[in-house]
Amino acid sequence: MDTNTIIAVVILVVGITVGILMGLPVAVAMGLPSTVAIVILLDWEGAALTSAQQIFAASNSFALLAIPFFILAGGLMNTGGIASRLIDLALVVAGRLPAPLAQTTVVANAMFGSVSGASVASAAAVGTVLSPRMRKEGYDPAFSATVNAASSPSGMLIPPSNTFIVYSLVAGGGASIGALFMAGVGPGILWALICIVMVALYARKRPELRATGPRPTLKQAVIVFLRAIPALLMIVVVIGGILSGFFTATESAVIAVLYSLALGLVQRTLSVKDLPKVLLEATKVTGIIMLLIGVSGILGYVLAFARIPQLVTQGLLGFTDNTAIILIIIMIVLLLAGTVMDPTPAILIFTPIFLPVVVALGVSPVHFGAMMVFNMCLGNISPPIGNNLFVAARVGNVRIESVFKGIWPYFWALCIGLLIVAFVPALSMWLPETLGLIRP
Template sequence: MDPSALAGLILLVGIIIGIASSVPIAVVIGLSAFLAAIPLLGLEQAALVSAQQVFSGINSFPLLAIPLFVLAGVIMNNGGIAGRLVDAAKVVTGRMPASMAQTNVVANGLFGSVSGAAVASAAAVGTVMGPRMAQEGYDRRFGAAVNIASAPAGMLIPPSNTFIVYALVSGSSIAALFMAGLVPGLLWVLACMIVVYLHARRRPGRLRTDERVSLTQALVVLWRATPSLLMIVIVVGGILTGFFTATESASIAVVYCLVLSAIYRSIRFTDLPQILVDAGRTTAIVMLLVGVSTVLAFVMSFARMPEVISGFVLGLTDSDVVILLLMMIVLLAIGTFMDPTPAILIFVPIFLPIVQEFGIDPVHFGVMVVMNLSLGVITPPVGNVLFVGARVARLRIEPVISRLWAFFVALLVALFLVVFVPQFSLWLPTFLGLIN
């Protein structure tokens, strides 16, 4: 058998068997890539090249932004910032039907945009909002579904670690991707709010709150939340103006969160070791995935797999609509059992040359990929936000899933709009001169 074909077969079989056996995804990718490299390079050379690729994959200055943003998110999660953002969201949604559920959605959008992590948002906002919603008579399953469905908005609203990973693979501008994700992220929030509104319409009077906030109280609440929200302005504004890079902005975010938490007196000096350990664990997982995925990308490139797959797909159809639909289906399926980071590292090098053949902008494609995979984090069997949200609500997964279907439908509609109306993604970075 041709060495390239044998390498492809080893990769495919190794990944399928590894995932089916519940082996950690980093081990599956790394081991499969190493074994696939053997028929191409020989055992000794495969071992040497694999080690070199792991090191070169994580030896990246832009990639340093991820552990720093992770650390900033952990500090915020422990620093009392979630409660202030929830109170600010309550001011915005206080007079809406099902106002507490709407507050949950808006708070997830705010906290997600500050932390850039869907899991952190689901845990922090769910912990604050769950008891409040239960106290006002909300079904706990619906409350958990609202929290779970709205948490991934932070994967699209800048700053986003997922876009940094995509930028690393595709060579796209991080600033352009950040701005391209803003409108789709807001569209995600709006889709969830519409579902909550329709849910409230079927229960008139039951999901309203008698709590009203005066103008003075609203101004006080918004003033207390302003320092937290300013971090977005500082980080994103600095990147857009070219005052500092994404990595430098991440380090500024860490310092800003530490100062803010010290002012709020919500973190003690003795809490810092555990915060660093938590951030280190998350960072280690991400960096290991990036390292082993670099080996996989090298093997695939060496065996010319992307070109073969691209030629096969382009031979099936000459319609960009069909191509995008096929990729949506594949990415939605992948997202149900694979985290966004390894999915981007594995599949973007395969799909990106195909979409570029049809003239699709890599920034628009990046938003499409991230939004597809964001649905995966709330979908069984491996949706980590689904599991975290259910655990925070102290519920099993099965009853929560039954309340998530309406959100899935609304978010799929939003996804179709983003995929087939490129201006949802491209008008803002184009207006700002980040792309032509």
């Protein structure tokens, strides 16, 4: 590297780190150092032109249209009261387990998260409905909020998932959205199962939580299931359409919006007056994500110009050619990054750096995508920045410090789950390979 390139890389690394630690918006913390680095690498005129080109190039993707539509579909589902029907179904499924309302929280988060595609929305919706009920039944409010926070990221893994769409964009042709969606099913179910086990272990120490809920009659179970079918059908329509090739992931997102809108209006759980608010919220979230993606184009240009991915690959492979050790190093870096960063910017920053390394070791980009998203989901529940912790604490009406304290057993158990995802590729690869979604 020449002197200018070294200076640019130092400014990039230090600038992003300091900006994030100072609490600047991630787009600013990522974009400002990247722009300064381009100015150093090029002249002012070339830097301005290149920055504009990279922002446009990063955002100019048909596949990205799926993100705002899935966000809008999730908002329509949330506002339309779909959460309550899925929670009723979750109570039927998990009501016979120890600490039934806590187990219902886990199952409901997996269901609603997969419908909405957003773990924060899931934590808010499920927590709003179940937290008062759990408090009334004598559950410790801090425990209730902790279970809600810990289980909500499972929806980021179970398709459809905006996080996988972002990863697919950065990873390129080696990881299709359909393959990544299917790769997330196993890890997503594993996440929920770990939370179920942790709740059961907690209940063993507290006799008052060991009692299971009343067994619903067959008639009650059938009624609850029938009421939840319309919401569950959205997943079938979206994923089934993608897998059958009937429509693309982007087109499926549009179908999801139309389906959610029609469902809410027909069932009269959504009114026309609700639409402006839902559209505004979806626009805000989309704007944030698209700004991050655009700015990541500048970052990607600097990384490519300075040959950072190649240097990292050479450095790690020069240190060791043991796949397990390199994967552990990558997971540790991502865990540390997840404590101060949201999943989307972390994926945008680290995928171009680490993906060439694992591909050189023979790891599938689809498997690495499942591992990376699971890794970054842990960031959503890791203090001090994890968004799900703050949302769960707010809707549960408890102090954030109590959630910080209670989350650690779940965090370490889910770290074991991360190791399983990383070192048992079949968990994430079996389904996409069986369905023929992995490109040779």
